[in-house]
Each structure stands twice: as structure tokens, then as C-alpha cells.
Amino acid sequence: MSAIAVSTTINGDEVEFLCQAEETLLDVLRERLGLTGAKEGCGTGDCGACSVMVDGRLVCACLVLGAEAEGRSIETIEGMANGDELHPLQTKFLEHAALQCGVCTPGFLVAAKALLDANPDPTEEEIRFWLAGNLCRCTGYDKIVRAVQDAAQELRGS
Amino acid sequence: MAEVNLSAALAALADNERQIQIEAKDIRELFRKLEERYPGLEPVLKNDVAVAIDGVIYRDNWSKELPDDAEIFLMRRLTGG
Amino acid sequence: MQYERPKSLMDAASLLAGAKGSAYALAGGTDLLVIMKNDDFDAELVVDIKSIEGLDEIRETSEAYTVGAAVSCAALGESTMLKEAWPGVVEAANLIGSTQIQGRCTVAGNLCNASPAADSVPALVAAGAKAIIVGPNGNRTIPVEEIPVAPGKTSLEKGEIVEAIQLDKRAPQSGDAYLRFIPRTEMDIAVVGVAVSLSLDDKGLVTSARVALGAVAPTVLLVEPAAEAIIGTKLDDAALERLADVCSAACQPIDDKRGTIEFRKKVSGVLARRAARIAFDRAGGK
């Protein structure tokens, strides 16, 4: 079976890669492009550790085929900071100790950014339900929710 | 003279004695004397036993001194998660 | 496995029709990619239908709305028009999986996956929704409840694709609602799902109703006696009790990892009562 040639945009950069038909976007990011920030916690869309944005929609990269990336715009955790300037969500996750083992953190950050881009002033309940697809086994979510609330406030400039 | 208490499983290897009087200055000496008196204890004392001295559990420390009149308790070692 | 991304529905249909081995249409992929993980999975062809013009659109005509097969449930949830007309359908579609799943999954895919526990299907059935099907032998439009025939099996012929889901415009004083039971608050497959759609007359009496149950039988059930239990009433306590009893009796559930027979019977009645109440309120009932 011949490989599929794909042209796409990742974190603003034009990227071309070859992949097999059955490879997922997560496989491509991690194994072919060296972008290992998205993690595979389940491979079935149940944990959110591989959260990325595809054309502005939050998705699990494990449930997207690599070939589907053709012509699309993909954003990953690696593109979240602007050079050495962290995104306010990243800063607040650090300040609130919103991570312990940290393996779920990239997925949470990508998902939380998608939330705040769409809804700058979410309630605690809205945050919790939006992030329900991101599993964390260490923190009990408390400090994560607080970090998102605090980042939202900072981003609103209040 | 220390009073050494054994858990039920360990007592089975020591002629079913639950309490033993032993003169020992540290854990190493305690183990040596126990082995002499109850050869059945030797394999478990090697790796499987922790010593509680006045309620504080020591797992690996032969040099730990046994205070006079200390309460000594031998139990199987712990692990955790 | 071969991956194709045709530009037209006819190309998609003929690709699928021409496949010798197993072939799958890929819309949201939130079910297909999960089964692809299975070591036993084997497919000759996957046809990605998302590049087909117009399939990602929600359209309005004078009589109906059509939801294209590639419209993600997240996009559906952003449609003010549909939220006003069919709030129960939209809330059911928005209960499928997580925010991430919402970004990909589609109601057409949810229907064609033919799971008895699919969240959007009871709401579509209660809404009287229709599936617009294209295929090598022409087009047809059928009620959505005729598509799933057994868990994982549909009535679609080889090469047939659901192009869109059609929802009729509503009479005034109508409302719908969907409730499901899951052990967590999110990220679960329905243990029981109940959808109610109803219309009221000027006096506030229920004139027509459709009640559908999910996850309590091999396919989603349209329970006609349940509708009869509330037609002609203002959803008084006696009517709601009758509705609950009828729904519990209509269930043919199994014991499995998600719930017991007894639990599913009892809770389908409870949810039917609660969903009917919400639909009634939405219809402006008092």
C-alpha cells in the first residue's frame, strides 16, 4: 500500500508528511513529526490527553486520521506559547499547581484554551462540563478549575 | 532487656512464642540472637521483617539502637502505592 | 486499507458500492476510529465524505431543516435556528461524548452506527425525523427509525449513504426533550434514554405526541401507547404515572456492564415523566 502525501498547517507552519491510511493524526504528530506533547492515554477518545484543534474545533487526535489533515489547520500544545512567552493558561496552571504527574496537562491546556476562546467568562459548571472529556487522575480537578478561572479573569483584563 | 513481640505468622516460626525477652543493643544483635534461638526465623529475618521500636517502624536499619525497656514488635514488611 | 476523499456524493456512493471487502463511510469517525483500534479490524476502504460540497451545512426550506451528514454536533449546537425549533434534538446531539467528540461526531453517523444507546436517535425518532439517502440505485427518504435494524446493523444497501437528516418545521405550541441516565455526569453511554415530542392545543391539552426509548431494546423503540397515555391530558400526575408505567413495560432491556434489567425498566419510566414535563413546558403548557 502506498503512503498518502498530506499537506497541512501545524501551529501556523506549513507541513508535509507521508502516512499510511490507517495512521491517526496522533500517530503522525508523535511518530512522524516529533510533536509528542499530545499523549495517548486511551486511543479511543475517552481521556482527552491527545486534544488538539483542527480547523478551530477541539478534537481528540486519536480519533482523526492523519490523511484527514490535508488542507486543514492544526494547533497543538507546542504552539500555545508565543516564543518564550507562556500563554496565561500555562502560567496559571503553574501558579496554581494544577498539575501533578502532568501527562494530562497538554490536553487540558488545549481544551481550556478552546473554551476561553469561545467563552471568556465561563461559570465553574461550564468549565467542569467543557473539560469533562479530559481525565486527570492526580488532582481531583480542583486546582485545574481554579487555574482556568484565574486565567479567564486575566484574559478578560479584569 | 527488651521485650520482643511477634506477629502470629512470625510466632509460628518461633515455637509459637508471642513474647520473647532478649538483651540486644541494636537491631542487628536482636536478629542474631533471634536466629540463634529460633533457626526457623532466619529466612524471614533476612528480608521480610520490619521492626517497630516504641511504635516507630524500621525496615532496613540494623544499626538502630534499642532503648532500654523499649517495646519491640516484629512484623512483616510493608509496601505501599 | 485505502483512504479516499471524493468530492461528490455519487463518487462516494460508487466507491463504496464497488468495494470488494468491507468499506466504511467516514464522517466524524468517532465510532469508526475506535473500532479500527481493534486488532481484528480489517477494512478495504474508508471513504471520507467531509469534502463533499454542502454536506457540512444546515439548510432551511419552507417546510423543513436538513442537517448535512458532515455537520458536527458542536456545529449543530451552535445553530440558533435548530435550538429554537428542536431543542430536544439539539440537546440529545450535544450529549454525545465529550467536547472533543462533539467537535467531530455527527447525528447521521450516530444513526448509522446503529447502537441502541445512541443519544441522538431517540430524539430524532420522537421528532419524526427522516433520513435522506443517496445510493447507486437512486435517492430515497425514510423515517430514521427504519435505519437501525439491530445493534450495529442498518437497513442501508451497499453503497448507500445518509446525505442528511431532515427535521420538519414545528407547529406552534410544540416542544421536545431528551433525557438520558448515565452513572457519571458526562462521558458515558446512555443506560436509558428517553425522548418526548408533543404538541398542545389552545386549551393546553396534548394533541399529539411521540415517545422514544433508547438503550432498552436492540433498537430504539417508538412507544405508541406512551403517546396515547398523555394525549388529551395536561400532563396531570395520573397521566404521567400512566406514561411511566407504559414506558417501563415497553422496555425489553438486558443486564450488562452498564445497567440491570430492573434498573432500566424503572428509570425509563422516571425519565419519561421528567422529559414529558420539560417538553410540555417548552410547548408553553401550564
Place this chain on the structure above:
Amino acid sequence: MSFDAKYKAQDYNSVGTRPVRPDGVDKVTGRARYGADFNMPGQLVGRVLRSPHAHARIVSIDTSGAERLKGVKAVVTAADLPDLTNGDQTLFDILDNCMARSKAFYDGHAVAAVAAVDAKTAREALKRIEVEYEVLPHVIDVDEAVKPSAPVLRDDVFTGGVEPKPQTPSNIANRSEFGHGDVDEGFAEADVIVERSFRTEQTHQGYIEPHACVASMNPDGTADMWVCTQGHFVYRQNCADLLGLDVSKLRVTSSEIGGGFGGKTHVWMEPVALALSRKAGRPVKIVMSRNEVFRASGPTSATSIDVKIGAKKDGTITAAQATLRYSCGPYEDIWGEFGAKTSFACYGLKNVKSVGYEVLVNRPKAAAYRAPSAPMAAFAVESTIDELAQKIGLDSIEFRIKNAAKEGTRSSYGPVYGPIGIGPTLEAAQNHPHMKAPLGKNQGRGMACGFWFNFGGQTCTDLNIGSDGTATLAVGTVDVGGARASLSLVAAEELGIPYENVRAVVADTASLGYNDMTDGSRGTFSSSMATISAARNAVKVLRERAALTWDIPVEDVIWEDGCAKATDKKHGNLPPLTIADIAETAGKTGGPIAGHSELVADGAGVSFATHICDVEVDPETGATKILRYTVIQDAGKAVHPDYVEGQYQGGAAQGIGWALNEEYIYGEDGRLQNPGFLDYRIPVCSDLPMIDTQILEIPNPNHPYGVRGVGETSIVPPLAAIANAVSNAAGVRMTHIPMSPPRILAALEGESEG
């Protein structure tokens, strides 16, 4: 060991503050490297073939089809992992679990493995391995397994701990007993007795990162491994023992670890990766799928527990007794013993007896899970205590305070307690506003206590002073939850330098002496003790170098605020030498400056917690919502309070999942029905409220700063606290965990529980 670990009260500059963790930026930018994020040049993809049967004799394995497949570089079976365990049963059990020998004992048990050029080829290769099984009757349920009619898993296991020694093999691998006094006499004195039986289902640690490793073995017997583990030194020892390697020739590097909670404390597929690499002559990477994690790593025990407690009308407990049956999977372990030891540890009891049984079943080998075995025992005992308090008519906290253990109490597991924190956590709970908050319809409040031992163990640490006076700290305990931040604080405290000037790293097995793994809540307790010791050794060198620089006796040099200062007036007004000043000239004053420490960090001190929980139960569906949750626990001294709170909150959340929804569900065929995060339901963000914490600081006399381990105790009370809350909300006593909606609804309807 000359280090004096005794607690001394002091004021702290760094300890107790909340700076950003040193590994934080890597983790929020996606740069941190976990088990599956590492690759070696030329590496192959390893996959494991697993038994589909719960219990089967392996008649034959034909690997020739796989070996003929193009791209397959090695296929291994048990024959490639010969038994080198030399009579060590524990090690043999690990080997047998890594690769089944004569029998497959559970659905998911490894029977063969392949290494191939890519994932697709490896997957195809697995299909071409032909295994002939003779399927045997299986037993999954812990109560069924102890019946005489049950299929016996092992013909070489005879119940230990009973006299006379049994002559026939049994699924009961061991019996252990703890306690003192005479329970029959005690029950005769009681005015009220409550006796109940409880069950808990098997749960998994549920770490988000699946097991992953890359192994590379060379023809000269040297080898390297990159792996996610709670203890790379333990993994090195296990792998070296199982593969016949020289321990020091195997270098193991621990990756960042995406959660462990006990599940990454010994090897699973890592020896298999090494065996594949040895055979293929290339590095091999194995990453478990989530399905494999559930089926073939080490969940905790399923249990069946009988409790009987009697008390006088004044609230004095006169006798307490428990019989605890814990499933172990196919291999003997000490889970029932832990249950028996911990069950009554919170209380001062005149007459107490607990008996634990290790029960073999056709489930995966049970592993430690955060305070292993204690949550189930606490569920049974704390539920019974609550019911007893209600029958006597006493407040549940009052009743516990009256019977709580204190300094001088003989514990139910044997030793007499030193200073302990159960009383203070109960008093804090009594005074907490949570206890007085109003409750609505269908709502109830519950509380419960929990105990865990904690321990210390072997620890080795290096502290190196850089030429600019900054410090690197190399530790050998894996950082599972922020330990590098805590240890940097400790190093900064001792050296008197800013936290930012310390960088802590986890060293590989070739770079540092042996360390026990991060378990038993020992990471920060033991490594902080070693860090203090290493830093004090470095300070000794720094003082010597200052003395040399000034040409004065070292006794006249003290260390204060990160500077060497001359004390005696005769040295005139020598300006202090900063650590940077001394470091800069180190090459001339004797070379690099470092402090080393190796010690056994004993004296961890037992730990107690009290939790309070409010729930609302939907009487029509049996659904339970957690409305409010409070954790009160003794930390000894909170080095980095954020991460102490994090441990409290995380343990509570895991306990909530266990209490309400998490369970292994098996089919009639003995196969696991829910090996995924969809149907193995760990709590999601919208399931939980904020989790309040209250840190008590009752110094541990055996640590220089008074630190106690904090990682595990927080998972002990939730099962019981929630069961008590549900009981108070719904009016039914729940005796089966998880309290899933069908179980609660069935109880409400007065049916027998499912």
C-alpha cells in the same frame, strides 16, 4: 549513618512556600518526556500476545508463522525467559506474570511477544502465533474462590499461617491474624453489637499514562532502558534478576511518569522488551494499550469483609472483630494481611481480632494501589462504627473521639503508638464549618477516618555546587507529584540560597546509588531527609573552603544566610563569603564542592485523616452527587503546601470514583467486560465539587523538619465517608462498593443488592 534525623523546631525561609515547580514549564509546553515519548535509533515495535481465556493450560505455542513474516525480527515465549529465580517465589511469580509458562491464569496474561519493524507488521505477527489452549474452569469471585467446590488455580499453593499445615492445595494462599485481648469476653460486655458483611469490587489505579518502555540490549551484556516507573532501581533489579544480567550493566532511566499510584512499582512487560531486544539485536519499544493496562497490569483486590463491633451504652467499644478476604490474582501476596493490619488502626481497643486471607482468583495479579488494602477495610469498619454510633444514640464524631487511639495506645496490628494525629483530625472535623452546614432534601452527610503506615527506606542523594554558587540536586526517587519542587525547597533552606538557584533532577541508575521506589508515601519524606543530609555535608565543605581562603580554623566559620561567616572577633571584620564567592575559587581550594548522602530513612510515622462528605441521592434513579467534600490530614510539616493539598484532593477523588462507579466487570466467560475509560468510570471534572483541605502539622519526631508522608492516607476514608453519607441521605445502609445507581436503587426498593 551519622546523620541526626531528629526533629528540631525552627523558622523556615523556603520550606512552606509555594513556588512554581522546576519541571513545570516542560509540562505545560508539551516538552516533558514520558515513557512513550522516547525513541532509540533503529528501534523495533514490540507487542505482546495475551491469553483470551481466564484459565487455560498452554498445550503448545507455534511461532513459526510469525517468524516467517517479513519485518518480524524476534518472537519470544517463556522459553526465552528461562527461570533464573533460584527458588525466590516472589520473583518467580513476577516472571510468570510477565510471560505465562504452563498456564494462562487470567484474560490478558502474556503468552508470547514479537518485535517488528512497524506496528502494522507487529499486529499481523501476533495473529500468526498459534497457541493451543486447554481451557480450564475459572473462578473470578473472591467468595466463590474459597469454596471447596471452586477450581483450584495452583497445585503448589497450600494455605500458610494455619496449623496443622494443610495437605491439599487451596486458593487460600495465606491466613494472618492480628489483635489482642479476648473478643468473646468483650462482646459479652457489650450492650449493642453490630455485625455486617461488606463487599468491594476490584478497581484500577487508572493512571492516564499507559506503561511504556524502550529497551536496548547489547551482545556484551550491557543494556539500557528508558521506562515510566515509580522505581527505576527496583526495575533494574527485577530485570537484571529475570534476564541474568549484571545489575550495574543495566542502566535504567526513569522518564517523566504519568501517574502510578502503586501500579508502576514492579515490572510488567519490561523484561519482555529486553528479551526481545536481546534476540533481535536492536532496541525494542513496547507501549501498552489502555486495554492491556486494564487487563494485564495490576489492579487492586476485590474483597469480602465481615465486621462485628460491640459497645457499651456509654460509647466504649468493648470488642471488634473482622474477617477479610482479599483477591490477589493468581499469585500469593499480602493484601489480606494489610487489610487485617489496618482495619482497626484508628482505635484504642481492649479486645480486637482481625484475620486476613489471601485469595487466588483468575484475575490479573493485584498490585499496590495507594495505601493498599486500607480503603476496603476502612469502608467495612467505618460503616459499622457509624451504624453502632447511631444505635447507641451518639454523634458519629463523638463516638470516634471517645474510642480514638492516642499516644501509648496498643495498635490493633501490634506496636504501641507514639505521638499520632487521629485525635486532632477528628477534633478539627468537629470544629469544621462543614459539619454545621445545612442540608436539603435527599441530602446526607457522612464522615470517616483512615490510617496508613507510611515508610522511608533506602535513599541516596547528590548535591553539587556549581561555579556560580547555584546547586544541582540529584535524587533517585521518582517524582510522581511535585517532589522536585519540595526537594529544591529543602536544599535551598539548608544552603540558605534562593529556591530558583537549585535545580533538582531524577538521576538514572548509573549516576546514583540505590533508591527504593516512590511508594509508601516515602518520596518527599525520605528524599528530603537525604537532601538535608547532603546539603549539610556540602555546607561542611563550604565552611572548610572558607576557612582555607581566610586561613583561619574551620571551627571559627559558621554558615548563615547562604554565606560563610567568621565568628571570632580576632578575625577582624572579614566580610562574609557567599556561596558564589566560595564556588568561584573551588578549583584552587580543593576542587569541586559537593555533598553526598546515603541513608535509610526510617521512622516515617503513621498517618491519619478524617474526611467529611455531603451527598444528594436521587431516590428515583439511585444517582449520587457529591455536593461538598473536606479532607483533614496530618502532614507533619507541609514542605510545599500546594502539592500536599494536591495529594489530599487526588486521593479523595480516587476514593470517590471507587465508592460510586469504578469496578472491574467480568462476563460469565471470565473475560473483562470494561477494559477502557468509557466503561471503567473514573470521575470526570463535572462529577466533582471543589475539594476543601485542611493541613494539620503535628511534627514527626523522626524527621529534621517534622515531615510525614502524605501521598496515600487520603484514599482511605472516602469509601466509608460516602457510604455513611448515602446512608444518611437515603436511609439505606450500603454494603457493596461501588454504590452504583443500580445498587442504590435496588437497596432503596428493598431488593437484595446486586
